[in-house]
Amino acid sequence: MQKYDLVVVGAGPAGSCAAAETAKKGARVLLIERKAMVGSPVQCAEYVPRQIKRYVNIYPEMTVQRTEQLHTYINDELCSNLSAPGYILDRVMFDRKLAEEAVNCGVELWTKARAIEKIENSVRVVVKGETKDIECRYIIGADGPRSTVGAWMNSQNEHFMPAVQWTLPLRESRDNTEIYFDAEYVGGYAWMFPKGRFANVGVGVCMESGAKLTELHQRFIRKMVTAGVIKDELPIYKTGGIAPVGGPLPNSVYENMLLAGDAAGQTHPVSAGGIMNAVICGRLAGQAVAEALKKDDIACLSGYETAWRKILGRHLDEATAQRRRLDEKWTMESPAFADLIRETWLAFA
Numbered sequence: 607m608q609k610y611d612l613v614v615v616g617a618g619p620a621g622s623c624a625a626a627e628t629a630k631k632g633a634r635v636l637l638i639e640r641k642a643m644v645g646s647p648v649q650c651a652e653y654v655p656r657q658i659k660r661y662v663n664i665y666p667e668m669t670v671q672r673t674e675q676l677h678t679y680i681n682d683e684l685c686s687n688l689s690a691p692g693y694i695l696d697r698v699m700f701d702r703k704l705a706e707e708a709v710n711c712g713v714e715l716w717t718k719a720r721a722i723e724k725i726e727n728s729v730r731v732v733v734k735g736e737t738k739d740i741e742c743r744y745i746i747g748a749d750g751p752r753s754t755v756g757a758w759m760n761s762q763n764e765h766f767m768p769a770v771q772w773t774l775p776l777r778e779s780r781d782n783t784e785i786y787f788d789a790e791y792v793g794g795y796a797w798m799f800p801k802g803r804f805a806n807v808g809v810g811v812c813m814e815s816g817a818k819l820t821e822l823h824q825r826f827i828r829k830m831v832t833a834g835v836i837k838d839e840l841p842i843y844k845t846g847g848i849a850p851v852g853g854p855l856p857n858s859v860y861e862n863m864l865l866a867g868d869a870a871g872q873t874h875p876v877s878a879g880g881i882m883n884a885v886i887c888g889r890l891a892g893q894a895v896a897e898a899l900k901k902d903d904i905a906c907l908s909g910y911e912t913a914w915r916k917i918l919g920r921h922l923d924e925a926t927a928q929r930r931r932l933d934e935k936w937t938m939e940s941p942a943f944a945d946l947i948r949e950t951w952l953a954f955a
Contacts, residue, residue: 620867620888621748622704627892629711638719645701649847656691686953753869759860765852771808772841849878853926875929
């Protein structure tokens with residue numbers, strides 16, 4: 607049986623950052639990713655705030671362009687121009703560079719590998735069709751909104767925002783991100799994020815809303831074409847996915863396991879953005895495991911929850927309350943709807 611100090615499940619930003627942090631301290635770390643290639647397919651709008659540079663190296667090949675402002679529309683009326691310097695990522699390259707950095711720190715990376723069961727001090731993994739039992743001291747679950755490791759911990763997300771996104775040609779280049787609120791996007795919103803000559807154009811709604819997401823997305827695209835923002839309705843890429851929007855899970859540490867990123871519900875409950883939080887929490891999770899290994903004391907893992915809540919806890923708790931209000935008060939009445947968005951959306955906070 608192969609032995610590791612740490613097995614990290616999921617090679618997204620949280621997982622790769624966690625794996626790298628622990629491996630830097632000389633630990634033997636295995637990072638497993640169910641996709642055949644790290645970062646692909648993309649399931650992301652690809653925007654990150656420029657502050658992410660405080661937590662991770664941003665190489666030129668990771669980004670497509672810079673953005674400067676966030677424009678917010680309510681019922682097709684421009685209501686806010688907020689300074690929001692950021693990057694539109696090439697998410698494939700972003701994820702792959704982070705995984706490459708982890709490997710350069712000594713991490714062993716397996717792709718096409720799924721964690722299927724935890725058995726005492728080992729993890730059962732199916733890698734390229736072969737089942738292996740991997741002995742390990744610690745496990746970090748960075749395996750997305752519906753986390754397998756979270757299920758082992760009985761700590762799972764319950765509230766989600768499903769989304770559909772196409773990458774479409776822009777009529778002319780832009781340097782601002784745009785958010786559109788309409789009462790029919792129940793619990794969510796539409797967006798246009800410029801990406802060089804193209805744009806990521808998507809719609810997300812609350813999963814419990816029963817809204818017909820594909821129809822809403824098609825109508826939004828036609829609106830963007832009619833407005834002269836998008837050149838045509840012929841996508842170069844189609845994607846979709848879900849993001850947890852119920853707020854941080856009560857427990858991100860249990861026994862010898864930790865959760866980070868989407869798996870821990872560390873996305874913003876209103877915007878559903880989570881890349882920077884995943885990087886921050888992934889690094890903190892890896893540092894906590896490194897400390898536990900150094901001191902040979904599993905109690906050190908509790909420091910992870912303390913650390914990430916110190917940085918993000920108040921912000922995410924406030925956003926969770928805003929999400930709760932958004933869901934409870936959502937209305938089709940125009941003036942009340944506009945007031946609700948002004949009360950709960952980032953641009954007006």
